[in-house]
Amino acid sequence: MAEQADVILAVGTRLQDFTTGSRALFESSDKTLIALNVGRFDSLKHQALPLSCDALVGLGQLDAALGGWRGSDEWREQTSTLKREWAEAVHRVTADQGLSLPTDAQVIGAVNRQAGNDTTVVCAAGGLPGELHKLWQCSGPGSYHVEYGFSCMGYEIAGGLGVKMAKPEREVVVMVGDGSYLMHNSELATSVMLGHKLIVVVLDNRGYGCINRLQQATGGAGFNNLLQDCRTVEAGAPKTDFAAHAKALGCESESVSGIAELEQALVRARAAQSTYVIALDTDPLPSTQEGGAWWEVAVPEVSEREAVNKAYQGYREAKQRQAR
Structure with a gap:
C-alpha cells in the first residue's frame, strides 16, 4: 500500500531501512511523505514534509483539520483485504x-x-x-x-x-x-x-x-x-x-x-x-519470505562465482526502485 499511496503519513518512526524497504517502497517521485515526529532529525528524513510535534497532539490537530474527509471505499476495502491475508500468512x-x-x-x-x-x-x-x-x-x-x-x-x-x-x-x-x-x-x-x-x-x-x-x-x-x-x-x-x-x-x-x-x-x-x-x-536456514521487502546489502561487483554475479545483477535492479 505504501507503493501505491500518493500520500504517506509516518507517525513516530525513524524511517529506517526495515520500515522503508531500504527506501524502495517510496519509488514513485510524485509521493508526498509527511513525517510527524517529536524528533526533528527523524521528521526530515527522505525529504519528508516535517511535522515536528508530539504524536498524540499532532494526530488530534490533523483529525480536526481534515473534518469529514475520508479515504475512498475501494481503498478501505483493499486495506481490510490485505490485513486479513496478512493475518492468515502470520498464522501459517x-x-x-x-x-x-x-x-x-x-x-x-x-x-x-x-x-x-x-x-x-x-x-x-x-x-x-x-x-x-x-x-x-x-x-x-x-x-x-x-x-x-x-x-x-x-x-x-x-x-x-x-x-x-x-x-x-x-x-x-x-x-x-x-x-x-x-x-x-x-x-x-x-x-x-x-x-x-x-x-x-x-x-x-x-x-x-x-x-x-x-x-x-x-x-x-x-x-x-x-x-x-x-x-x-x-x-x-x-x-x-x-x-x-x-x-x-x-x-x-x-x-x-x-x-x-x-x-x-x-x-x-x-x-x-x-x-x-x-x-x-532451531533451524539456522529458513526465514519468513511472506511480507518481505527488499533490504539493501551490497554485493561485490566482480567475482569468479556465478552466484555472486547473479546476486549483483539483482542488487542493481533493486537499486533502481529506490526513491531519488
Whole structure:
C-alpha cells in the first residue's frame, strides 16, 4: 500500500531501512511523505514534509483539520483485504509443524501464544528482529521492545533487565540467539540477585544464522558463521548447554525440543518466581519470505562465482526502485 499511496503519513518512526524497504517502497517521485515526529532529525528524513510535534497532539490537530474527509471505499476495502491475508500468512508461518528443529517464526508463534496482555518481548540482534518486526502480534503499548538501530548483540538480557526494572509489574520475555547469549549473559545473575524475574528463550542455531543467510543471499559460500563451517579441532565445536550455564548463574532452566515442549515450558516459566531460561535448538536456514521487502546489502561487483554475479545483477535492479 505504501507503493501505491500518493500520500504517506509516518507517525513516530525513524524511517529506517526495515520500515522503508531500504527506501524502495517510496519509488514513485510524485509521493508526498509527511513525517510527524517529536524528533526533528527523524521528521526530515527522505525529504519528508516535517511535522515536528508530539504524536498524540499532532494526530488530534490533523483529525480536526481534515473534518469529514475520508479515504475512498475501494481503498478501505483493499486495506481490510490485505490485513486479513496478512493475518492468515502470520498464522501459517508461526504454527507448530512438529519439526525437531523449528524456525524462528515458529518459536515466535509459541512465545506469542503464551504471552498475556502483561507481557513485553525484548530482542535486539540477528534474524529475530526482522521476524518479530513482521510477525509479533502486539497486545498493546509496551508489549514490544526491540533495539535494532545498530543490531546490538548482547543487548537482549541486559536490556530485558532494564525493562523489568522500569515495569516490574510486566512479564518480560527475552528472545535471544546463541551468539548474543554467549556475548553477554552475566545480567542473568544480576536479575536473580535483585529479584527481577525474566523469562529468557535461547534459540540455538549453532552459529550466526542471520549472517549466514545474508552471506548466501549475496552469492557467497558458507564461511565462518555457522559452527559447522568454522575452523575447529577434529572433534568439532562444543555443544553449549545453555540451560546448565543459566542454572550455574542461579536461574531456573531447562532444555526442550520442538514447539510443543517449548509451550509447556513457557507455562512453567510464567509460574516461576525467579528468572527462568529455556533453551532449544532451531533451524539456522529458513526465514519468513511472506511480507518481505527488499533490504539493501551490497554485493561485490566482480567475482569468479556465478552466484555472486547473479546476486549483483539483482542488487542493481533493486537499486533502481529506490526513491531519488
